[in-house]
Amino acid sequence: xxxxxxxxxxxxxxxxxxxxxxxxxxxxxxxxxxxxxxxxxxxxxxxxxxxxxxxxxxxxxxxxxxxxxxxxxxxxxxxxxxxxxxxxxxxxxxxxxxxxxxxxxxxxxxxxxxxxxxxxxxxxxxxxxxxxxxxxxxxxxxxxxxxxxxxxxxxxxxxxxxxxxxxxxxxxxxxxxxxxxxxxxxxxxxxxxxxxxxxxxxxxxxxxxxxxxxxxxxxxxxxxxxxxxxxxxxxxxxxxxxxxxxxxxxxxxxxxxxxxxxxxxxxxxx
Amino acid sequence: xxxxxxxxxxxxxxxxxxxxxxxxxxxxxxxxxxxxxxxxxxxxxxxxxxxxxxxxxxxxxxxxxxxxxxxxxxxxxxxxxxxxxxxxxxxxxxxxxxxxxxxxxxxxxxxxxxxxxxxxxxxxxxxxxxxxxxxxxxxxxxxxxxxxxxxxxxxxxxxxxxxxxxxxxxxxxxxxxxxxxxxxxxxxxxxxxxxxxxxxxxxxxxxxxxxxxxxxxxxxxxxxxxxxxxxxxxxxxxxxxxxxxxxxxxxxxxxxxxxxxxxxxxxxxxxxxxxxxxxxxxxxxxxxxxxxxxxxxxxxxxxxxxxxxxxxxxxxxxxxxxxxxxxxxxxxxxxxxxxxxxxxxxxxxxxxxxxxxxxxxxxxxxxxxxxxxxxxxxxxxxxxxxxxxxxxxxxxxxxxxxxxxxxxxxxxxxxxxxxxxxxxxxxxxxxxxxxxxxxxxxxxxxxxxxxxxxxxxxxxxxxxxxxxxxxxxxxxxxxxxxxxxxxxxxxxxx
Numbered sequence: 187x188x189x190x191x192x193x194x195x196x197x198x199x200x201x202x203x204x205x206x207x208x209x210x211x212x213x214x215x216x217x218x219x220x221x222x223x224x225x226x227x228x229x230x231x232x233x234x235x236x237x238x239x240x241x242x243x244x245x246x247x248x249x250x251x252x253x254x255x256x257x258x259x260x261x262x263x264x265x266x267x268x269x270x271x272x273x274x275x276x277x278x279x280x281x282x283x284x285x286x287x288x289x290x291x292x293x294x295x296x297x298x299x300x301x302x303x304x305x306x307x308x309x310x311x312x313x314x315x316x317x318x319x320x321x322x323x324x325x326x327x328x329x330x331x332x333x334x335x336x337x338x339x340x341x342x343x344x345x346x347x348x349x350x351x352x353x354x355x356x357x358x359x360x361x362x363x364x365x366x367x368x369x370x371x372x373x374x375x376x377x378x379x380x381x382x383x384x385x386x387x388x389x390x391x392x393x394x395x396x397x398x399x400x401x402x403x404x405x406x407x408x409x410x411x412x413x414x415x416x417x418x419x420x421x422x423x424x425x426x427x428x429x430x431x432x433x434x435x436x437x438x439x440x441x442x443x444x445x446x447x448x449x450x451x452x453x454x455x456x
Numbered sequence: 457x458x459x460x461x462x463x464x465x466x467x468x469x470x471x472x473x474x475x476x477x478x479x480x481x482x483x484x485x486x487x488x489x490x491x492x493x494x495x496x497x498x499x500x501x502x503x504x505x506x507x508x509x510x511x512x513x514x515x516x517x518x519x520x521x522x523x524x525x526x527x528x529x530x531x532x533x534x535x536x537x538x539x540x541x542x543x544x545x546x547x548x549x550x551x552x553x554x555x556x557x558x559x560x561x562x563x564x565x566x567x568x569x570x571x572x573x574x575x576x577x578x579x580x581x582x583x584x585x586x587x588x589x590x591x592x593x594x595x596x597x598x599x600x601x602x603x604x605x606x607x608x609x610x611x612x613x614x615x616x617x618x619x620x621x622x623x624x625x626x627x628x629x630x631x632x633x634x635x636x637x638x639x640x641x642x643x644x645x646x647x648x649x650x651x652x653x654x655x656x657x658x659x660x661x662x663x664x665x666x667x668x669x670x671x672x673x674x675x676x677x678x679x680x681x682x683x684x685x686x687x688x689x690x691x692x693x694x695x696x697x698x699x700x701x702x703x704x705x706x707x708x709x710x711x712x713x714x715x716x717x718x719x720x721x722x723x724x725x726x727x728x729x730x731x732x733x734x735x736x737x738x739x740x741x742x743x744x745x746x747x748x749x750x751x752x753x754x755x756x757x758x759x760x761x762x763x764x765x766x767x768x769x770x771x772x773x774x775x776x777x778x779x780x781x782x783x784x785x786x787x788x789x790x791x792x793x794x795x796x797x798x799x800x801x802x803x804x805x806x807x808x809x810x811x812x813x814x815x816x817x818x819x820x821x822x823x824x825x826x827x828x829x830x831x832x833x834x835x836x837x838x839x840x841x842x843x844x845x846x847x848x849x850x851x852x853x854x855x856x857x858x859x860x861x862x863x864x865x866x867x868x869x870x871x872x873x874x875x876x877x878x879x880x881x882x883x884x885x886x887x888x889x890x891x892x893x894x895x896x897x898x899x900x901x902x903x904x905x906x907x908x909x910x911x912x913x914x915x916x917x918x919x920x921x922x923x924x925x926x927x928x929x930x931x932x933x934x935x936x937x938x939x940x941x942x943x944x945x946x947x948x949x950x
Contacts, residue, residue: 251757290781294696301699352754373692 199276203236203258205229206244212328213242216406217307222254224266224398229256230434231389232278242329270391280390288385292392295377295384299392302370303399305355306363306413312346314360316409368416371400375420382429389430396423397430672799682799690793694800697785697792700778701807707755708775708821709811711767714748718818733898776824779808783828790837797838805838 207222208214214222222238229236236256241247248255248264255264256272263272273279281292311322326342327335350356355363374396383389384396400423404414418424656666657674665671675681683691713724728741756771782804791797792804811825812835826832918924 286784287787290785291693291696293778293781294693294700294785297703298696298699301703349754352751369695373695376688376692377696379689 197259197276199234199278200259201235203234203256204239205236205254205256206239206241206247207254208244209240209242209329213325214240215322215325216311216402216408217304218245218253219406220304220307220399220402221252221266222398223402224395225254225256225269227397227430227434228266228270228280228391228394229273231280231394232273234273234278266391266395280388281385283388284385284390291377292385292390295374295392296395298370298373299395299399302366303403305350305353306367306370307399307403308346309350309355309358309363310360310408310413312343313350313356318343320409364412364416367413368419371417371420371423375423378422378426380422382426393426393430397427400424401427401431682797682802685796686793686798690798693793694798697782697800698803700781701803704774704778705807707752708771709807710748711752711771712811712816712818712821713814714745715752716818719816720745722817723815734902772821775821779821779825779828779831782808783831786830786834788830791834801838805835809835809839 205222205225208218210219226236226238244253244255245251249262250264252265255262256269258272261272263269281289284292311317322343323336323339326339327337329335330338347356358366378384381387383393385392400417403417404424404427406414408414655668655671656664657671658664659674665674683694686694712719714720725741725745728744729737731737732740756767786792789795791801793800808825808831811822812832814822816822915924
């Protein structure tokens with residue numbers, strides 16, 4: 187988290203703002219892709235142009251160690267939370283129209299997504315042995331030569347496993363994790379109901395975050411389809427993802443070959 | 457007899473109302489422990505180091521009291537302010553093994569139910585299935601702090617050295633009363649427990665369950681569910697707010713109590729050390745401190761742990777924001793979802809109450825909480841509703857007479873009760889008696905132990921130095937020594 191941006195509120199949003207993430211085709215993992223997509227969706231919703239730049243060492247460039255991060259002017263901000271605040275400081279905000287109770291709920295639901303969906307994604311890609319062997323190890327260290335790729339993968343896995351233990355997820359089985367994902371989706375689905383967005387008719391950062399995660403889950407091919415099946419059970423969530431994709435990413439996709447982007451997203455973790 | 461209340465009715469009690477249904481609750485014994493899952497504890501005053509007791513009874517009691525919605529929801533006596541009426545509704549009398557003693561209150565005619573799922577074929581005990589739309593949400597890793605309630609099926613033999621039954625039993629569930637549990641205040645160390653973790657719920661059928669999550673699931677299987685009449689959106693909101701609390705507030709609370717140097721040294725460590733029995737009080741608080749420190753390091757990353765200012769500014773700011781959000785969400789309602797408490801209330805209360813009550817030297821977060829008046833009132837009202845004994849009231853243990861309704865225990869009570877506490881006054885005088893009473897079992901045990909240790913030391917010395925020996929049949933080596941000594945003595949004498 188980086189609070190230095192508070193002093194640069196006067197400058198308008200530059201044209202050359204850049205968002206850094208890992209290499210899309212070979213390297214990026216499920217959770218990072220979800221976070222990155224969430225930020226992209228948020229910036230699209232705010233109508234702020236940003237270029238997506240893929241770098242193999244994006245994780246190390248980031249001030250907090252997490253991707254994605256944006257480089258705006260002379261500020262570098264990572265993670266959705268601080269980015270939202272940064273953008274707000276610049277004068278763009280999606281959640282101004284909400285009242286206090288709704289703001290509280292929005293924050294709570296964002297934490298829910300972070301707590302459950304993101305952690306489940308991390309669990310799946312770092313603690314589930316099959317996925318780790320077949321998908322994560324090959325992808326995570328792909329830009330680097332042997333033995334560095336193995337070492338980095340092991341290191342990251344060890345870190346993630348420690349964190350899982352700290353929050354109590356280490357003892358969970360895959361079924362329990364999927365169960366949690368299901369509950370989370372159920373909660374989101376209930377909250378969304380039949381509305382186009384979570385709050386009123388305007389999207390907020392919660393919509394961006396949910397879209398990022400759900401879209402990634404739906405369009406990523408893993409060893410099994412259980413995770414995406416859980417999300418597909420809720421038709422209003424899939425409709426929600428489709429709606430946001432059409433509204434905010436259609437134009438984007440026309441620039442960078444549409445089908446390639448789609449198929450790359452589909453075969454993201456192969 | 458036909459069941460007057462359709463089980464599928466959303467506000468119907470979760471247990472069948474057949475008058476002769478015999479609900480046999482599992483023997484739920486909960487043994488508190490100051491370990492990982494429940495980092496927050498608070499005594500009601502500085503002099504009542506009951507870290508082990510308090511968060512658990514609070515949460516559990518709240519949770520369990522709300523678990524069964526009474527038949528006449530329109531005027532739920534649970535939730536009225538005075539303990540007297542609480543007792544009048546939920547009499548402390550009937551113990552689960554005397555179900556027929558207490559005539560059930562007549563259930564009121566239920567209001568027209570919403571389109572129900574097909575009702576079960578007959579009314580049997582525990583045959584009620586929750587309506588499909590209200591599946592209970594059990595968040596992933598939320599430490600719902602159920603602990604410390606034990607039913608009084610009083611034939612369960614409770615070794616008094618370990619347990620001290622704290623409160624009266626609850627009526628049998630067919631009256632729609634609270635779950636049949638009694639809190640057991642354990643000031644023993646966690647070692648005797650199988651998993652070494654507290655809170656722990658000891659059930660008749662399933663052994664000891666020590667994760668809060670599992671305890672809740674178990675209780676839900678037993679048809680106790682505080683969230684039964686929440687709408688789906690409200691259940692979703694519960695999940696979301698639980699995540700908010702766990703992500704934003706809980707780590708900062710852990711930091712405030714366990715990692716912040718001043719607080720830890722002056723308050724938390726002393727508090728635990730005073731209550732945990734010898735010899736664990738020397739190293740258990742430290743072990744917990746290290747464990748919490750490590751956990752925070754993993755959660756926050758190293759640069760936060762090193763940079764105090766950054767930590768203060770950002771993380772505490774977020775925690776304060778979280779408190780403000782809770783306050784905004786609560787508004788002027790009595791509980792988060794209207795007039796009846798749900799599991800979210802239990803969780804929020806368990807997080808906030810220690811923060812509110814503890815006397816922390818470094819209390820910035822505490823001050824912020826105190827500035828949010830509605831949260832303070834909320835905590836105090838729950839405290840007075842569901843934890844009347846913890847307010848400083850002493851209940852006397854009416855020793856062997858188990859049919860007595862009001863079982864309690866002499867708690868080690870505060871001699872100084874904080875001003876904000878609603879239940880002061882008369883019980884205070886009895887407090888000092890209570891304090892002595894509490895000490896008694898331990899005092900005797902300590903005396904006995906010290907005598908035994910002394911005896912053992914003396915005997916050991918006597919044997920080793922040969923003053924005393926065990927004479928064997930033949931001339932063993934042990935026999936020679938005293939003989940030699942005697943010879944020496946004789947020589948010396950000579």
